[in-house]
Amino acid sequence: MVVMMMMMIDLYIIDGWVELKWGNGWEFVSLFSVIIHVLVSVSYAQNFNVMNFGAKGDGKTDDSQAFSKAWAATCGASSSLKELVIPPGKAFLLKPMKFSGPCKSRILISIEGYLMAPFKGPEWGEEKKKWLVFQGIHDLIIKGSNKIDGRGSDWWKSCNNTDNCMRPTALSFEDSSKLHVSGLTHINSAKNHISIHNCVDVHLEDLHIYAPHDSPNTDGIDISESRNIEIVDTFIGTGDDCVALNSGCYNITITHMTCGPGHGISIGSLGKNGEDAKVEGIHVKSSTLNASDNGLRIKTWQGGKGYARNISFEDVTFIKVANPIVIDQYYCPHKRCNEQSSAVQISDVSYIGARGTTRTSEAIILNCSKTVGCNNITLDGINISAVDNKAVSATCINAQGSWLNSKPPINCLK
Incomplete structure (x- = not known):
């Protein structure tokens, strides 16, 4: 057996x-x-408990070296399944560290203890971009019921809400494949809570991600240059995008997500500084956006190249969302952008069965490039009303497609 x-x-x-x-x-x-x-x-399974490698788990002692030793032993052992155990009832203070592969066989990490980042200060050394990094690993399972705490409040204050202030992402997965992460709660990252870059075959399930609504750039899940990603049964309420899908994303499925507060589920921004961006096969289903600043958003910079296509949003509920449906090909958060003729091509985008309430008058915004435009945009079964019962509208710039059974009507769609 x-x-x-x-x-x-x-x-x-x-x-x-x-x-x-x-x-x-x-x-x-x-x-x-x-x-x-x-x-x-x-x-x-062969078990490796961090306590046996010198971890204290008192929330004060730096346990980074103990975790590094436990990881080296786990990654280097030969067995069908190796388990790295982070036991319950303990709080582990960890400096920035990297868990690198390849490993000899598959690994299960059980996070039942509380993981804490250092407060902003000398403990971070030269590393200001990332806290916990998993790199170059195949067949990794991370599960647990405790918290990963980025302790980002000091970073938010010192950055004074500026976008270009350097802050660490809490949990990063890079150059890896066949990953499964479930059960954890992620709180108060200084920047992104979870980043996925250059990964294949990733399943994220039953995650809870929290940060204050005014915490800057605290995206829930940020994905780039990755494919075959599933996000299921997840709650995200932060100060920025619940999910941000960047260039190089292919075959990404989001199902049963609750998002809000935050900036919604975003594709982009794409095409900054003339980037050749490519995104394809994005599907959001059976999800809810609650009191977010945006709902379902595709955002691109002027001057970019490439495409965003084969995108679907189906069975989505809006609750007091400021901008429920948005395509913005004039994205310019700092209002210092020159008008340019090239743009990322947006095509084959469908919104099916999206309904709920907005706290603004513009329920649908399809602002496409004046020179490139958006093609084959489909809306069917849309029912969005204002929370104050005032009239809502749809606006378009150079958007091509069709609509059916929509409230408000989308007469601007050609």
Whole structure:
């Protein structure tokens, strides 16, 4: 039984039975049998507890070296599954550190203790961009029920709400594949809470991400140059984008997310400084945006190149959202931008079954490039009203497409 669970398998659950494939063959077994196999396999996992490597867990002592030693032992061990244990009832203070691969086999990290960043000060040394980094790892599972605390309030104050102030991202995944992260709560990052860069096959589930609504640039999840990403059953309420999808994002699915406060779910910004940006296959389904400054937003700079296409938003609820549906090809947060003719091409975007309330008069804004425009924009089953029962409207610049069953009507869509 254990040997079978060590192999790469495909399975489908059908009426309590599992169709299981390994090698070149298929076999039907009971779901109960698969559970037993999993439990037996996990019982054979090799465990590495950070307390056995010198961690104190008192919330005051720097436990970075103990974690580094525990990671080296976990990553270097040969077994089917290795578990790095961060035990409950402890608080671990960690300086900026990197967990690097490749490792000899798959790793499970159980975060049941509280992880704390240092306060802004000399403990950060030269590192001001990242706190905890996982790099170059294949087949990594991170699960737990405790918190990852970026302790970013001092950074927010010293930066005085400026966008270009250097602050650390709390948790970064880079150059990795087959990642699964679930169950954790992320709070008060100095900048982004979670960043994913150059990764493939990532599943994020049951995460809770919090920061004050006025905390600057505290994005929930920031993704770039990555593909095959799933975000499921997640709550994000921060001071910036709940999810920001940047250039190089392909095949990203967001399902059952609650977002707000914050700046909504954003594709972009794309094309800054003439960048050749490419985004394709973004799908947001069965999600809620609550009191966010924007809802579903695509934002690009003038002068960019590339494309954003094959994008769908389906079954989305708005609750007191300032700008529920936005395409903005004139994105310029500092109001010092020159008008340019080139733009990222936006096409094949659909909004199906989006409804709820807005706290502004403009429910739908489709401001596309005057020279490039947006093509094949589809809206169907839209029902957005104002919280004060005043009239709401739709505005467009050079947007091409169709609409049906929409309130407000989108007569500006050509």
